[in-house]
Amino acid sequence: MKKIEAIIKPFKLEDVKEALAEVGIEGMTVTEVKGFGRQKGHTEIYRGSEYTVDFLPKIKVELVIADERAEAAAEAIVKAARTGKIGDGKVFISAIEEAIRIRTEEKGESAL
Amino acid sequence: MKKIEAIIKPFKLEDVKEALAEVGIEGMTVTEVKGFGRQKGHTEIYRGSEYTVDFLPKIKVELVIADERAEAAAEAIVKAARTGKIGDGKVFISAIEEAIRIRTEEKGESAL
Amino acid sequence: MKKIEAIIKPFKLEDVKEALAEVGIEGMTVTEVKGFGRQKGHTEIYRGSEYTVDFLPKIKVELVIADERAEAAAEAIVKAARTGKIGDGKVFISAIEEAIRIRTEEKGESAL
Amino acid sequence: MRVKHNRSIMTIMKKLLIILGLAATVASMSVLAADPEPVAAAADAVVATVTATTEAVADAATAAPAVSSYEEFTATPAFPKFVVDNLWVLISAALVFIMHAGFATVETGLTQSKNTVNILFKNVFIVCMGVLAYAAWGFNSMYPGDNWTISGIFALGGPIPGSFDPATADGVANLTNAYNPAYTYWTDFIFQAMFAATAATIVSGAVAERIKLGSFMVGATVLVLVGYPITGSWEWGGGWLNSGLDKMFGAEFIDFAGSSLVHAFGGYAALAAVLLLGPRKGKFVGGKVRPILGHSMPLATIGVFLLFLGWFGFNGGSVLSADPAGVSLVFVTTTVAGCAGGLAAAFTSWGVLKKPDLSMTLNGILAGLVGITAGADTTSAWGAVAVGAIAGVLVVFAVLFFDKIKIDDPVGAVSVHGICGNWGTIAVGIFGGGKFMTQLVGTLAVSAFAFFFSLVVFGIVKAVLGLRVSEEEEVEGLDVGEHGMPAYPYFQPVAER
Amino acid sequence: MRVKHNRSIMTIMKKLLIILGLAATVASMSVLAADPEPVAAAADAVVATVTATTEAVADAATAAPAVSSYEEFTATPAFPKFVVDNLWVLISAALVFIMHAGFATVETGLTQSKNTVNILFKNVFIVCMGVLAYAAWGFNSMYPGDNWTISGIFALGGPIPGSFDPATADGVANLTNAYNPAYTYWTDFIFQAMFAATAATIVSGAVAERIKLGSFMVGATVLVLVGYPITGSWEWGGGWLNSGLDKMFGAEFIDFAGSSLVHAFGGYAALAAVLLLGPRKGKFVGGKVRPILGHSMPLATIGVFLLFLGWFGFNGGSVLSADPAGVSLVFVTTTVAGCAGGLAAAFTSWGVLKKPDLSMTLNGILAGLVGITAGADTTSAWGAVAVGAIAGVLVVFAVLFFDKIKIDDPVGAVSVHGICGNWGTIAVGIFGGGKFMTQLVGTLAVSAFAFFFSLVVFGIVKAVLGLRVSEEEEVEGLDVGEHGMPAYPYFQPVAER
């Protein structure tokens, strides 16, 4: 199994969710994160003093998926999350050794 | 070393923590996440318009652990987090290559 | 590629960010988490009843990086995040199989 | 005393006293009341004269030549003073109104965010329902004049009139000093109506985070509609408490602005509801108290400030005129008692609990205010400091005590309003113009009635509708369960936005 | 009616009526108004006498021997009553002021957290600008006395004077009952000034989360500076609405405290701005309504409590004296209407939408208050309950209706102030002291003017400056976009702290 982690722009979450649904993905977990990258933060002013907001709000989408479906899922995410502007985010893929569904104790791919 | 990631129902955190303590686990990191899965969200109404809350509040528990203790830990989590109702969550296990304790620079299992 | 996950004390984030910038790292993702570990939580009182805060606020820094730079990065983090007091946190390193830059669909190390 | 008509004591009173004897255990804090005489001496003189004055003014006013229309009345010499008095009672009504915003925010701040919409809704509902219920029934039940159903004990209510014609005798009877030396019928009604909902609001805080919305709404409505006017009629309506204790104890019962009639009533009604309801899941686990933290201290603090502000109208308006000596004394006693309560609770919590606890300090301020409410017009300034300070200490121990006996009251409503309502009433027999025994009997009577009435009402509601939300709903929060709506949807579905 | 001077109706009025005919479609809710006569009969008597009284008092006062300085005036018998009356109008001004805090919190609570600084800034700006604009121009444009530019229709404004010398005739003319039987020039100005900004504040809520800051500021300033005083002058300034409808419909137009002049004006001005602006991105997606949740229900609720409090001054102060019969009736009608509106909306939403919706209940309270505003002094207590309850039902359906026709009003301002402002004005012809047709024509005239005036103003602003922020800014929030500052920087750069 693979784990796909995608860092995306927050307002793209709905699109990504729908794109994943289209390729048949039924489960995912999302987290609010802050990202630091090429997309530089903006300068803001508070009571006369400038400061830089380096960390921009992003959403992390995580899903564990059978090996053979990983590529399709990654592709779906990339397509749905793209705006073409800097800061669109990344997709990372890694290996997962085991998955367990807590409710049923099913293991492996059938747990997803 | 293994990393165990468990997505559980928020009100089960205390039970899971205690179950892990019983099998001798002393460290973990938890995150507030939102989950999308078979457990369908509910429909709510705001000012007359319906909307679906797809993403339900979950807690992610992460712990890194020596290979041989991983199974016991996963089992403890599964037992403690189970309610038998849909949406109980998942446990994922993956490999960790290195761990460092920042305070002492200890490495490997002794860093956990 | 490697993924470095560091759990650090919140007020060390800025130092870690700067240390990573010095070794040339340009991207990272941070999350607010709660940690449970050797650093015991404190006892607080609310309306006359004591309770223990087991979970302490921490920051998780995640970055994906080329294999050869992983060690330097981990070292930079450890140095910057250390206070020498209990609860300084951990660094975990694992393998990442693929990375994609959403904006350009670049893959592998060039996506970082 | 807000009596319109006096009635002599009834024999039924004696039966009630038996019930009261039993109820005395409920109010175990009576031990606190020591020797009633010392401090009150000087204050007695004050109240006597102020009362005399008010009556003198009243006499003067009513002695004015009868007028045949409101217009004529405006030309009488009594008119300018009538205008000020009436205005002050109206402004006080507005101040008491804002207390509901205070209750709403205190209760919201001291409970969890997942139950916020529910608490806000309940508080908003209570004000709306309370005023209308009082208009439809309560006002006439509480102030029956001569129309008692059971003399001095109970009167049927009924709707207030819709309008008066100022050009006729009807208008004169209700819009001039023929009705009251200091205010019109409308003013009387609206000031009293603002008080009415308070009792139910107090209950709302104590039963928070687990009561079914519909069940609460039904129970609270019956409390305001039927229960509150009954005990109210006993004293302010001229019933047995107002005129019946003199022969027995050598003094009438005094409850200036409602330490018992409003606050203890609410507190003991809340206690009964809480007993029927049980503690929140997770509050008492294995013999230990697990605190459930309030989700916003700024809200709780704003609420206490608003309540304090409202108290200037609650107590100040209860002078029922703008009499300078009376209102200014009441402002002073009210303020210093609230401040002393706050300091006392702060230092008590610091000493006993090791940390200066903000939520206890806030409770302490309210405790001091509740405490002085019965005797705000007859207590000396330094007596008020004492009354408030004792209330502030008392409330901390009361909160600890109720936790110890596993009675779960998220906001401390029973301690603040019940216990300190009792204390404040009794304190009139110590520091104010009353007699200890009369005050004790009076506050026990009101508290016992409130307790048993509420027990019956919520008992029936429990049997018919159920009182408590499902465990699942309690865990997930009543906001989504009862209202389908979170209070703070921070992490919204963000698509296309 | 706050007229200083009366002027007879102009022929130009007829032309206006043609426009109104067209505008009638806008106010499609007129169907709701049934038979005007029944309930109002008794109330008529009330209003007649109260008015008579006020005038009598006025006569008495003005009949007092002329004085040559303010100092002399203070020794006249009319002085004590003048002091109270004046004081009450001033206190009312303070209460109306606090409504701006209410608007700010309601609007903030019902919108997203990323636009919070922007909304707060707009509301703060509006109060500041509103008062100063009214001082510089509006007051004199709205109350022209005999200085009409187009008689009964429009008057040029100009700055208020800086000071009066109480030792001279100028002081007597402006600081004593020579100016008004009940208040000084300054009191008159400040009370009116607090009302002035309200119209723009109403617009602020409706256009929230997408309008450019600068464009809003310009448009709102023109509304307050020029637009609001015009319709104000028609009625309160003694223009054609005040004195011109009698012959046509057999009754003058009545708008006691501004259901039309303030609320409907604001509501329809908002409607025009919203139409020019379009809905928020993501609100209407593929024929479906996607609700955008308000970010803090406690803020919204605090806001409604503050608005309710302020309404005691808004309506109570509009008696323009502390007349006991008048002010106490207004307190009662205002309160019960607000409460009835809240309950009606709560149960309507519960019935129709399946859940008791807090935000609808809050809108219902405001709807009830807006509804009673036109007739608070001439409606009976139970008539006020009816007016409020109907407004509470109406507002729920109005909100649903505007969502259905894809008009995006985040806080329901058009429904609460526009629709219920119309309803309240018409209700004076049903439950209060007015005639149905006069009331209908009056409210349509004001609404239509507000709508078209706002359409022109914001139309020009749109052409010159643009109205809407960029899509990107809308997504990221106006707080960072317009102000470079988040409202809740929870996750701050934490280094070294």
Place this chain on the structure above:
Amino acid sequence: MRVKHNRSIMTIMKKLLIILGLAATVASMSVLAADPEPVAAAADAVVATVTATTEAVADAATAAPAVSSYEEFTATPAFPKFVVDNLWVLISAALVFIMHAGFATVETGLTQSKNTVNILFKNVFIVCMGVLAYAAWGFNSMYPGDNWTISGIFALGGPIPGSFDPATADGVANLTNAYNPAYTYWTDFIFQAMFAATAATIVSGAVAERIKLGSFMVGATVLVLVGYPITGSWEWGGGWLNSGLDKMFGAEFIDFAGSSLVHAFGGYAALAAVLLLGPRKGKFVGGKVRPILGHSMPLATIGVFLLFLGWFGFNGGSVLSADPAGVSLVFVTTTVAGCAGGLAAAFTSWGVLKKPDLSMTLNGILAGLVGITAGADTTSAWGAVAVGAIAGVLVVFAVLFFDKIKIDDPVGAVSVHGICGNWGTIAVGIFGGGKFMTQLVGTLAVSAFAFFFSLVVFGIVKAVLGLRVSEEEEVEGLDVGEHGMPAYPYFQPVAER
């Protein structure tokens, strides 16, 4: 001027003037004050007559035949006016009370969430302590009558009496116009007491997020108990400032409601404390200012609205009667000055800092209000606009200036209350009824005393108890460190719930 008794100037004053000369550097903004004469001319007439009037009324009242009891007094013709006057001062006290809620929310909103419980606790403590300290000592120290310890400079205080018997001469002396033409002893006390705590509250905001709770409590108590009454006695108590500057500069010092006595006192006391305390960790890093963002703009905005509301009592009540000309002018000047301050700060921040800064705009409103406080009764309406607008500009630059010189004042208290308190006092010599030099000397004297007194007090506290929390506690927040309690426990231990 609130003097009860006048005393002639002392030679000791000269020595003080030497200290003041040195202190002049502290108040470097004096350069801003231009030609004192022009605008004030017309306004002079106003104040003269209003004062004359008030005195005339007073004379009339005191000329009334002596009465032997309060009851008799109520039958005198002076009574109705006395009732209104007294009522207005009491209502004003309630309005000033609500300012403490305003301070609490402004300070909370402009600081970090981890220090919220601490700030709320301090503010709640200050009100409670302030009122009681004033009762126990301050009132009598500030208004010594003839009981000066050092004539015109210092008087020992002592507790207020507990009660007056209205049936006796004592009652007449304190509860009737024998005490004051417009209010009772109690009213006088409570109105003044509400002011007393303000000075310490101002300090609270400036030292937020790093001062030890206990140390602050001790220091603030000494400030309120001892310090504030001293400068208060100089002017309002009839001391040297009130009666000593006439011969030197040809005019008495004027500080109507306390631009200097309350605000500058608080601002300069805060400055001294901040200097002893040092900036928050992380505020100034390597020569650069790193802003530490306030955690809730809605709280800050609510606070400013509440403060503005309270100012109607602060300034309006300082007329010390309900005199229509006086109070209505004060309402107008206060309002327009606050509004002008807000707009001026908004546009200044927009121009200078490129973005319209909400927190600066809020500061600007407060600056305008502080500015007009000294001359609210003697400045023309448009003069008040100028005073407020200048204050609004000034406050923006003052905030930038203190940041530049590395003085860390989280909420801008020194700028708003200190600098604009100075400006407002001096402005009375430009736009109001005062003389420039007198005003300058007066405000410098008060500011210098406050600064040095606070320096000594907090210096001793620092030596004995320490002033600053540990670095670790500062990083983790004072809520957990000092109170063991977070303000917003969002992520609670959730087991079983």
